[in-house]
Amino acid sequence: MNGVLLEARNIGKRFGGVQALKDVSLTIRSGEIYGLIGPNGAGKTTLFNVFTGLYPRDNGEVMFAGAPLNLESPHVVAAAGIARTFQNIRLFGNMTALENVMVGRHVRTRAGVFGAILRTRTERTEEAGIRRRAEELLYYVGISGHADDLARQLSYGDQRRLEIARALATDPKLLALDEPAAGMNATETTALRGLIAGLRDDGLTVLLIEHDVKLVMGLCDRVAVLDYGEKIAEDVPESVRANPKVIEAYLGASAA
Amino acid sequence: MTGNRERFGLALIAIALIALPFVLAMAGTAWVRITNFAVLFMLLSLGLNIVVGFAGLLDLGYVAFYAVGAYVYALLASPHFGLHLPFWIILPIGATIACCAGVILGAPTLRLRGDYLAIVTLGFGEIVRIFMNNLSTPINLTNGPKGINRIDSFQIGPVNFSNDDTIAGLVFSGPIKYYYFLMLVLLAVIVINRRLQDSRIGRAWVAIREDEIAAKASGINTRNIKLLAFAMGASFGGIAGGMFAAMQTFVSPESFVLNESIMVLAMVVLGGMGNIWGVIAGAALLSFVPELLRYTVEPTQMAVFGKVLIDPEVLRMLIFGLALVLTMRFRPAGLWPETRHRREMSENRA
Numbered sequence: 001m002n003g004v005l006l007e008a009r010n011i012g013k014r015f016g017g018v019q020a021l022k023d024v025s026l027t028i029r030s031g032e033i034y035g036l037i038g039p040n041g042a043g044k045t046t047l048f049n050v051f052t053g054l055y056p057r058d059n060g061e062v063m064f065a066g067a068p069l070n071l072e073s074p075h076v077v078a079a080a081g082i083a084r085t086f087q088n089i090r091l092f093g094n095m096t097a098l099e100n101v102m103v104g105r106h107v108r109t110r111a112g113v114f115g116a117i118l119r120t121r122t123e124r125t126e127e128a129g130i131r132r133r134a135e136e137l138l139y140y141v142g143i144s145g146h147a148d149d150l151a152r153q154l155s156y157g158d159q160r161r162l163e164i165a166r167a168l169a170t171d172p173k174l175l176a177l178d179e180p181a182a183g184m185n186a187t188e189t190t191a192l193r194g195l196i197a198g199l200r201d202d203g204l205t206v207l208l209i210e211h212d213v214k215l216v217m218g219l220c221d222r223v224a225v226l227d228y229g230e231k232i233a234e235d236v237p238e239s240v241r242a243n244p245k246v247i248e249a250y251l252g253a254s255a256a
Numbered sequence: 257m258t259g260n261r262e263r264f265g266l267a268l269i270a271i272a273l274i275a276l277p278f279v280l281a282m283a284g285t286a287w288v289r290i291t292n293f294a295v296l297f298m299l300l301s302l303g304l305n306i307v308v309g310f311a312g313l314l315d316l317g318y319v320a321f322y323a324v325g326a327y328v329y330a331l332l333a334s335p336h337f338g339l340h341l342p343f344w345i346i347l348p349i350g351a352t353i354a355c356c357a358g359v360i361l362g363a364p365t366l367r368l369r370g371d372y373l374a375i376v377t378l379g380f381g382e383i384v385r386i387f388m389n390n391l392s393t394p395i396n397l398t399n400g401p402k403g404i405n406r407i408d409s410f411q412i413g414p415v416n417f418s419n420d421d422t423i424a425g426l427v428f429s430g431p432i433k434y435y436y437f438l439m440l441v442l443l444a445v446i447v448i449n450r451r452l453q454d455s456r457i458g459r460a461w462v463a464i465r466e467d468e469i470a471a472k473a474s475g476i477n478t479r480n481i482k483l484l485a486f487a488m489g490a491s492f493g494g495i496a497g498g499m500f501a502a503m504q505t506f507v508s509p510e511s512f513v514l515n516e517s518i519m520v521l522a523m524v525v526l527g528g529m530g531n532i533w534g535v536i537a538g539a540a541l542l543s544f545v546p547e548l549l550r551y552t553v554e555p556t557q558m559a560v561f562g563k564v565l566i567d568p569e570v571l572r573m574l575i576f577g578l579a580l581v582l583t584m585r586f587r588p589a590g591l592w593p594e595t596r597h598r599r600e601m602s603e604n605r606a
Contacts (some may be wrong), residue, residue, distance in 0.1 A: 037297070052473060078475030086473075092466035094594075095459070103463045107475025109456055113484065116455030117448050170475050 005030045005174055005205050006069075006082075011060035013229075020046045022171055022229045023060070030116075030173065032142045033206045034235070035220030037213060039249055042226040045087060048178055051207075052084045055164065065173055079107050083090040083172035085163040087179045087209075093152035097143060097162050100151050101134035104169025137165040141195060157188040160193070168199075175199060176207040181215050193219055217241060225249065273439060277432040279413025288431040292503060294543035295438040296496055301523040301539040302445050302532065303492025308521065309530035309594070310458060311485035314374040316517050317361070318383025321490040323388060323512035324357050325350040327398060330507045333408040339512070343410045347498045354494025355487045357384075362486030371467075381517050388509040394499055404507025407501050410437065416503070434503050441499070447494060449532050452488070461485055462579020487521060526583055528590025537592050543580070546572050 006028040013021040020043045028034045036044050049055040051062065053074040062069040070076050083104075092100050109130060115123035138144040141161040146154055151162060160180055167175055177196070181189045189212065194220060197235055210216045216223060217237040224234040227249040233240050240246055278286040300322060307315045328350035332341045341455035361380045365373055392400030409430065417437075421428045460481045463471040472478050487558045502508045519542065529537020551570040583591060 030450050047437055054473070073477075074472040074476050075477045078473060080496070086470065090470035090473075091461050094466055095462055099459060099462075101370050103471070103476070104474050106456060106460055106463075110455045111490065113452070113457055114453050116457055119451055123455070130456070166474060225576065247487075 003030050004028070004063075005065060006207075007063040008047075008051070011047065011050055011062070012058045013043075013050055013055060014058050020229050021050070024226070024229070024231050025060075026207060026224050026231060026234060028207060029222075030201060031200065031207055032199050032207055033219055034223040035216040035223040036207065036209045036226065037216050037223060038210075039227035041228075042249075043229040044119050044226055045178060046229075047199075048084065048176060048207075048209060049075075051121065052082060052176060066095035075107065076120070078170050078172075081171070081173035082176060083174070084168045084176040085160070085167055085178055085180060087182060089156075089159050089163055091151040091159055091163060091166070093150065096148050097138060097151055097154060097165075098131075098134050098147040099161055101137050101165045101169045102130050104137075104166040105133060107170050128246075134165075134169060137168050138162075140168070141165040142191075144185040157184060158190070159246075160184070160192065160221060164195070172204070174205045174207060176209075178209050179211055180208070181210060181212045189215060277435045278426065281427070282433065283430055285429055288429070288435060290544070290547050292438055294432050294540055295442055296500055296503075297520065297543050298442055298536050298539040299438075299445055299492060299496040299499075300520045300525070301498065301535045301596055302449055303489045304450070304520050304536045305489075305524050305530065305532065306452070306492070307485050307489035308524055309535065310453065310461040311482060312414050312461075313482065313485060314370060315377045315486075315489070316514070316521065317377035317379070317384070318493060318520055319379040319512045319514070319517040320361070320384035320490070321354040321357055321493030322497040322500065322516070323384050323509075325494030326501040326507045326511070327388060327404075328353050328494070328496075329498035329501035330407050331341060331397075332543070333502070334507045335406050339407055343408075343498070344500060347495055350498040351491040351494040354384065354497065355491040357494075358486040358488075358490025359483055359524045360484045361490075366482055370416040378514065378517075379437065381512075383514050385509050385564060388512065398509075401509060403506060403510075405506040407505045407507065410434070410502050418505070421578070431503075434499075438499065439564070441495065446532060446536075453532070456457045457484065473551075497547060522580065526580065526590060528593040530594035531590070531592055533593030534590050534594070538590065541591075542576075546576055549575060 004027055008024060010023045011021050012023055024047060036046050036047070040049070046055065050057045050071065050248055053071045053076060057071060062071060064080060064082065065244050069080055092103060095103070109122040109125050109126050133144065135144065135147065138147050141164055143154070143165070144162050146158060151159065154162060164177070164180070171227050180196070181192055184192060195216060196206060196208065208220060220237055222235065223237050223240045225232050225240060225246050231241045232245045232249060277288050277291070280291055300318070302317065304318045307313050307318070315382065327345050331337055332339050332346045332349065333343070361377065365376050368376060388398045390403050391397040398404070409416060411417065415433070417420060418430050419432070460471065460476045462480055463474065464481060465477060466477055505506045522534040523542045524535050524543060525538070527536065530535025549572040550568055553571050554564055557564050
């Protein structure tokens with residue numbers, strides 16, 4: 001493994017009286033699949049939302065690609081190179097699959113109102129580039145046959161893929177997937193696993209939140225475990241699996 | 257083949273639209289005026305469609321921008337201040353000022369959606385009207401409820417839009433000249449709308465409408481893009497307002513009541529939010545049907561009952577309301593809903 005891509009230091013987040021995250025620090029290295037697991041309510045999604053600028057954090061900071069990451073707004077985070085998907089899929093339902101991915105190119109393109117109205121040469125070239133890239137990405141995730149279907153008409157598994165394609169369209173350095181296998185059947189999960197492994201092989205760094213422990217253990221290079229907003233383990237899957245604290249968190253004290 | 261047939265169809269429509277005012281003039285100049293107002297409402301609906309249809313921001317105060325455009329025209333081309341600037345200078349000024357008003361409305365409402373946004377925009381519309389009503393003291397800016405009259409008509413070279421001109425035996429009355437001008441503006445607005453819809457900005461608007469959080473996470477600066485929607489919509493409203501002032505040669509706050517905002521919104525919703533042609537159809541329908549009823553209700557009752565049982569105005573609104581309810585019941589997405597066939601469109605474009 002090579003250099004550090006993302007380093008979170010002492011991230012804290014409180015919702016009223018609930019300390020959702022307590023001084024969480026973690027390090028994601030370039031080119032790895034980093035898993036984040038934990039029982040329900042452990043703070044996985046909260047941490048995710050802090051990383052992607054959706055929730056303001058109470059304390060702590062994030063270094064990304066060697067510079068402090070500005071977490072004030074999701075679109076700034078997206079521009080910096082972190083793309084995400086959502087636990088309960090959030091697509092633009094009444095847009096076609098292709099258009100959904102084209103929206104993802106927004107942050108890497110610049111045409112404005114006047115370019116669009118006058119349809120300048122720059123705008124047309126850019127627009128053609130957006131379309132080409134979106135088509136490539138649909139092909140990459142394996143749903144190019146559905147390019148013209150409305151996003152809401154796609155099957156559940158295809159919607160997941162579309163969301164990943166849209167995230168990839170922002171040219172991310174880090175792709176953050178929030179429970180991508182949730183609600184999938186075994187076949188779909190296997191296919192998804194192949195897709196995520198392929199992303200790593202193509203050089204992308206992936207942050208994966210998952211409930212499906214088998215998927216995480218089989219896929220991830222390193223895994224962190226959250227419990228009650230605290231990180232209780234961070235290591236390669238085999239060591240994490242054997243960690244007594246982790247077993248206790250999942251199965252209760254008597255099991256450990 | 258299809259391309260040729262399409263071109264032929266377009267040519268037929270163009271000829272029909274060019275001949276239309278003369279046909280209407282035979283039935284009376286009033287009908288040309290009615291048509292002009294219908295086109296004006298199409299412009300307004302297309303402007304509002306950017307805000308409501310594309311970006312999904314419910315705006316109940318759209319008439320405010322219409323009012324701003326109308327008053328800018330009135331103040332810069334009437335004896336009120338003794339200014340008589342030509343229309344081609346005033347219309348862009350009006351559009352710009354309306355655009356600024358759009359941003360002023362948009363900025364504080366960025367976090368609001370749906371009902372909450374509707375209430376704030378409704379308030380904004382009323383504020384603008386009340387300002388127009390009361391800005392007669394201490395300096396007389398708007399002349400209060402009396403309004404501003406004797407506004408200049410359009411003048412292009414020697415052609416004045418308030419006189420009749422006879423060319424080759426055809427009488428070009430004022431309304432007919434306005435009709436052609438309105439048609440040109442409408443054409444431009446349609447082209448602008450189509451191009452925006454099919455661009456990076458248009459996709460961002462729709463993305464915000466569909467899911468704002470996902471739009472943000474996909475890298476869209478939702479604040480700027482929403483402000484842009486308000487600004488663009490407002491500019492179209494400003495241009496329509498300027499034309500309204502010139503056509504009427506008179507403006508007063510009474511023309512810019514909440515009812516007008518609701519009417520324009522009804523046109524957008526009835527026609528099919530987000531679909532340019534649907535919105536135009538909605539505007540045409542809601543402009544013409546009431547007028548047709550106005551001309552038919554009384555004679556029909558006279559013929560059937562020998563006297564007028566129900567006042568035409570009352571019946572007109574009754575039928576109108578019923579039609580709206582039925583449409584929403586049976587075609588909730590509008591008469592001509594937005595469909596997704598952009599791919600074909602962009603293939604033609606390449």
